[in-house]
Amino acid sequence: KAGVTQTPRYLIKTRGQQVTLSCSPISGHRSVSWYQQTPGQGLQFLFEYFSETQRNKGNFPGRFSGRQFSNSRSEMNVSTLELGDSALYLCASSLQALSYEQYFGPGTRLTVT
Amino acid sequence: KNEVEQSPQNLTAQEGEFITINCSYSVGISALHWLQQHPGGGIVSLFMLSSGKKKHGRLIATINIQEKHSSLHITASHPRDSAVYICAVRRDSNYQLIWGAGTKLIIKP
Numbered sequence: 001k002a003g004v005t006q007t008p009r010y011l012i013k014t015r016g017q018q019v020t021l022s023c024s025p026i027s028g029h030r031s032v033s034w035y036q037q038t039p040g041q042g043l044q045f046l047f048e049y050f051s052e053t054q055r056n057k058g059n060f061p062g063r064f065s066g067r068q069f070s071n072s073r074s075e076m077n078v079s080t081l082e083l084g085d086s087a088l089y090l091c092a093s094s095l096q097a098l099s100y101e102q103y104f105g106p107g108t109r110l111t112v113t
Numbered sequence: 114k115n116e117v118e119q120s121p122q123n124l125t126a127q128e129g130e131f132i133t134i135n136c137s138y139s140v141g142i143s144a145l146h147w148l149q150q151h152p153g154g155g156i157v158s159l160f161m162l163s164s165g166k167k168k169h170g171r172l173i174a175t176i177n178i179q180e181k182h183s184s185l186h187i188t189a190s191h192p193r194d195s196a197v198y199i200c201a202v203r204r205d206s207n208y209q210l211i212w213g214a215g216t217k218l219i220i221k222p
Contacts, residue, residue: 033210035212037154042199042212042213042214042215043199043201043212043215044212045209045210045211045212056207056208056209058209088154090154090156092156101158101161102146102158102210103158104148104155104156104157104158106153106154106155107154107155109154
């Protein structure tokens, strides 16, 4: 079974731009969670989707949004990028919503200049 | 105060040593996870615990629900164990995962 894939792996954007990151979960997994990891803050939860519905949301501004498609693939969008958005964005999939076992993708490293 | 605290933040040891990493939490939880992150970002789930003890190879994880504390032990440590070890708890009120800051482990040959 293929693992969780994330595209692109690396991205450089400038302040004010927007960006869309993509995550394809393990086949059969219906839940996708997104995390932001920065050196100073560690891993922080962004949101969790299950069956195209957002089930949980972390404490991030509205510039951060996401969605999940009927095939369980998920996208995360960040609008009006700020320098502080530079981070590693990790996606994790699990079989069911609120399931405990999460499988992580390799991450997308976003640099905002 | 953070809801999940890990100690130590950094740990350097010699190959073969017995390693202990601690995690304390202050919220009600339904499960606790230990994960490993290697340089480059890849995260691997090591254990999920809700009670007792689990063992996988040279790794052992324990949890004491009453004391709100978990430990990750590595026996016969090896340089390939060098990584950041992260503790995360799933809060039982809203099922969100709350992450510790991680423990950076370096095992010297």
